[in-house]
Amino acid sequence: MAGGNQFDAHNVTSLKRTEHTLPDVRAYRLSRVQEILQKNNCSAILLYDPVNIRYATDTSNMQIWTGRNPSRYVVVFADGRVVGWELHSCEHVWDGLDLDFELRSAVAWTFFSAGTEAERRADIWGAEIVDVMQRRAPGELRLAVDRLDPVGAAYFVKNGVTLLDGQAMMEMARTVKSAGELVLMNESLRACERGIERMRRELRPGITEQDLWANLHHENIKHGGEWIETRLLASGDRTNPWMHECSSRVLQQGELLAFDTDLVGPNGYCSDISRTWTVGDTRPSDEQRHLYEQAYSQIHFNMDLLRPGMSFREFTEKAWKIPEIYLKNRYSCVVHGIGMVDEYPSVAHQVDWDSGGYDGVFEPGMTLCVESYIGAEAGTQGVKLEQQVVLIESGCVPLTSCSFETDWL
Structure with a gap:
């Protein structure tokens, strides 16, 4: 080819x-x-x-x-x-x-x-x-x-x-990407990262969720991007459960702020990155740090597990086990494909396999998003993380340099 x-x-x-x-x-x-x-x-x-x-x-x-x-x-x-x-x-x-x-x-x-x-x-x-x-x-x-x-x-x-x-x-x-497609995807990711950096600079108490989200749109359009598929940015108690889109809510010092970019950038390729911060860049509380540690563990355990030739079913059976307290509010899938938009496959959690799972095989050249949402049922806050990767023969390689809050761990 x-x-x-x-x-x-x-x-x-x-x-x-x-x-x-x-x-x-x-x-x-x-x-x-x-x-x-x-x-x-x-x-x-x-x-x-x-x-x-x-x-x-x-x-x-x-x-x-x-x-x-x-x-x-x-x-x-x-x-x-x-x-x-x-x-x-x-x-x-x-x-x-x-x-x-x-x-x-x-x-x-x-x-x-x-x-x-x-x-x-x-x-x-x-x-x-x-x-x-x-x-x-x-x-x-x-x-x-x-x-x-x-x-x-x-x-x-x-x-x-x-x-x-x-x-x-x-x-x-669309499942398997060429080396050239990765070049174009990387250009989209760099535009997305600029938007994330701008949001981080503008993040402060007193700004609204919508004001903050507008920074991502600004950088995407400025660098030749196209559109953003969702408006998934939430703060405070709106971070639990996940899937609240941004609102006029005013951000408060010390609370969690989480987002999911879903950004279709330059060349028509999607950049799908989720991160969670504290407003005012404050030291997280013990509860916030614990939520973050759990989400970080899920993402990285599952990244280490991914291999070409592994079936979707085998992967989901071996994937990081979500503690019972967070299971109801789990994200809708463990891993999904990514290209110009969200793509095949969408790999179900083990608990959802009978009702929503389907099998297949991971292949080299697939680009994927590894997902996590950790928030307790009836909780008041939660952490959303997501990493975009490409599968190679030896495993997976992150496609974004957007950092995690490793000093929270």
Whole structure:
């Protein structure tokens, strides 16, 4: 594959962008899509998810808006050819791409775009896609789709197209990163770290959670980043349970402040880092220090455990055991994949395995986030930590230099 995915602990941390990085990454990612299509005996995939379109073609156009409004779409064929249906006056987003592609005008048929004409326009939309498939892959009407409204799916079924689960295919294609992708991910992480550093400088009693969170957005946009998926920053008693988004609450001296960046930065890659501090940079209380020690232990025990070739089930069975007092408020997974956004896999806790677990195997080149939340049921504070890593043959390597509060341990 273009770009390769052989790393060691040294070159993971020293990878730098060259003039070949972006072309190599584009070629690698397209080759991954081709391989998954060929593996599933599928001639083409229809993509609406803006992250999947970015992965396959490296085109990006109003990602949040098009994520809500299915108005641009792409068909990628197993031989690498691409047909893109683009928004009005937006052809420029395809400039400079070394792709075998054809560009057309998108046909939007959601109620917002088409009103009561939605079904008629969907017929026009579907007929054009079927025609493209018949001309480029005659006799092979097997189409993978990542997301599609009921009217569109009904059109394809009525016209003899066999639909396959394209989202599953794209998740698997995106799983293993090339060396070039790590370069681009590192650039996103550096932008995120600048935002974290700015938040740390601005952290003081009297500032609101929202004021503090705005510093992360500032640095992301300043350095060419794109958006932040959540607003997960909480202080004081809002740190327990986890999952409170930032508010107008005023920070108080000595209380805990925790956050989860979920930041889509430069190049469209996600930087997912969680840290917990004290407001005013005060010495933590005994309870705060104990919570932190538990979360730190969970993160690092599980990082030491991770190995390529290990199954998800084996990992979760051997993972750090959460003390009973913190079990109810545990984080939603032990480890999850990360790339342009949160990706496959999401590895369940052992206690959740029967209801929400699924098996698979960790592979070299996977980028992952190792998670912890420690907060007692009915407690008044909690600690959130998360470390982004890449799997290499010997284990995992952290991708961020963002420090932990090791003097609390």
